[in-house]
Amino acid sequence: MLDDFVARAIVAGVGVALVAGPLGCFIVWRRMAFFGATMSHAALLGVSLAFLLNINVTLGIAVACVVTAGVLLSLTRLKVVPTDTLLGLLAHASLALGLVAISFQETLRIDLLSLLFGDILSVSRGDLAWILGGGAAALAALGVIWRPLLSATVHEELAQVEGVRVRLVQAAFVLIMAVVVAIAMKIVGLLLIISMLLIPPAVARRFATTPETMAMIAALVGVLSVLGGIEASLAWDTPAGPSIVTVATALFIASLPLAGALWQGFRRPPPSAGDHAHGQHQGHHHH
């Protein structure tokens, strides 16, 4: 079955979505969206590094992400510039540096577009092993640190006083993020990775009552986006990575309260104009 490139794409995409959803929840709860974006921009640097040192690309990306995160965290403590400035600076500096480093290669063996936007339909068996192995390891590690990380997310100092080793747990979290960015690179590309991490939790929030249900719904939304995106890509010959993100975005829009109210009005033609207006008003109110 894995001889088929579509089957490989689906397995790889679902594998990434299953870990990106739960991990993305923490990125949303901890307001680390920009941090995640910075990390994924550093992925390009990792790619050129891997080619330069002749090591595995996924490994190169993960290392570059971890190093960037380390630099970021230590610079944040120095408080030289505001954190968001630092994040923006580091994100685009590493992107630029990556592009420059790639240009130094005598023959251009790297398809830049596939790095930026992913190339899920060209996933090889070797890629698949990395994606599934890395994804399973990341998901397992997230499960192990789930409770202390949740505790530190709610209140860092309270968690620390209660005996949670906050620094260690946060370092593990950043490490897991680096692994997920590295394996998601092939699926949606570095410019779109962050949307795989943010959009599914954003959809899930409205339907979740506990952190765990939110993580599970986010994983499900991610899987649906991957399946829908690949389907759309094959049907209309659109680029697969952007198609996946577009489907996720459509799910997000559909999940908005306003969309729900409009849908209700659409399905049941209102007996009176007043009733319809009421439905819309409620939608606005929730929004």
Next chain:
Amino acid sequence: MNISTPRDDALVEARGLSKRYGGQAVVDGVDLTLRRGELTTLIGPNGSGKTTLLRLLLGLETPNGGELRKPDGLRIGYVPQHVHVDESLPITVRRFLKLGGAEPAAIDAILRDVGASHVAGSPLQSISGGEMRRVLLARALLRAPDLLVLDEPTAGVDLQGQAELYEMIDAARRERHCAVLMVSHDLHVVMAATDQVVCLNHHVCCSGAPDTVSEHPEYLALFGPKVAETHAVYTHHHDHEHDASGTVVPLGEETR
């Protein structure tokens, strides 16, 4: 844990504790002794280093100088001043309490004790400031603490709520025999139940039983005559006095 621990047995002891940020001493040579069953109130103007001292005692900061003696495995119940949980995190009050490592039955019982049973299933972000204070106290008490540390436990709570919270803290001290350290601005209220008042302005200005402190010239200089007067009103309502050792004696028996 040991109920028979002598009252004057020191649980936590700080000697010459100091913390500097960029050359400036925020906490400067502080001596402090916390004992089981004793309520210590930390007072002082804004920016006097109260919160930093608390953080040192909690182990959230490392001191630059001095000594801090704590028994191994000291269980601390901490009530922080601020809790902000992002709206995107779906979490109920009950789950918040469970994060501290407590059993469901214990959670229900403690919520009754602090009078917050009605919010057990509510999203943490939806409860009022007063309810949040009760929930935080519940989380601290669920740890069966040896030491209860509270940073302005009644900030933003109405007068009735303040009195109830202080009553709960006092009850915790009596029933659980833990040491209590509290930062508070409610001078007139806390003086009543406090065993030891420590007045901080980077260094310890003065410390001791409430009456001793409220007459101390440094205390008067720090808080001004107006606050001191509020105190005078309070102390006049005393039906007892403290002798030099802090023991309660009937009015007028102490020689002046």
